[in-house]
Amino acid sequence: MGRLILGVVAGFAVWSVLWLGGNAVVLGEAGRKVRAGEPLTETGPLVTALVLSVVCSVAAGATAGWIVKERALLAGRVLGLVLLLVGLAFQASAWNQMPVWYHLVFIALLEPVTATGAMLVRRK
Numbered sequence: 001m002g003r004l005i006l007g008v009v010a011g012f013a014v015w016s017v018l019w020l021g022g023n024a025v026v027l028g029e030a031g032r033k034v035r036a037g038e039p040l041t042e043t044g045p046l047v048t049a050l051v052l053s054v055v056c057s058v059a060a061g062a063t064a065g066w067i068v069k070e071r072a073l074l075a076g077r078v079l080g081l082v083l084l085l086v087g088l089a090f091q092a093s094a095w096n097q098m099p100v101w102y103h104l105v106f107i108a109l110l111e112p113v114t115a116t117g118a119m120l121v122r123r124k
Contacts, residue, residue: 003068007075011064011114012082018056026052039097046102053106054113057083061117068118076118080111 027045040046057080064079065072087110091103 004071004075004078007064007067008079008082010067011060011075011079014063015056015060015079015083015114018059019052022052022056023049037097041099046098050102050105050109054109057110057113058117058120061114061119062121063117064114065118065121072118072121073115076115077111079118080114083110083114 026048060079060083061076064075068075084107087107091107095103
């Protein structure tokens with residue numbers, strides 16, 4: 001149980017660091033618009049944010065799976081659920097700033113992609 005908790009916490013930290021750093025580096029002006037409360041409707045930056053989210057989720061799931069080892073998929077699923085709950089709160093707070101399709105795709109990808117990342121490092 002201790003490794004599971006450690007894996008989930010470490011995976012969450014990896015996701016958060018990559019997301020914040022990626023937003024600062026990759027999204028630049030688009031990220032500043034959202035932080036300023038301005039709507040972001042350009043498809044390019046939104047798709048870039050979705051790709052960044054997938055990268056963050058795979059890395060976070062892989063981190064959790066690597067720490068937990070034999071129960072890697074469980075770690076990925078639990079971490080995915082935690083990311084989903086936090087993601088729902090953040091997406092709800094920015095609901096009027098981005099199109100609905102972005103929010104729905106972002107939320108829909110969190111759990112399965114995180115679990116997939118955990119499965120990539122699962123040891124037999």
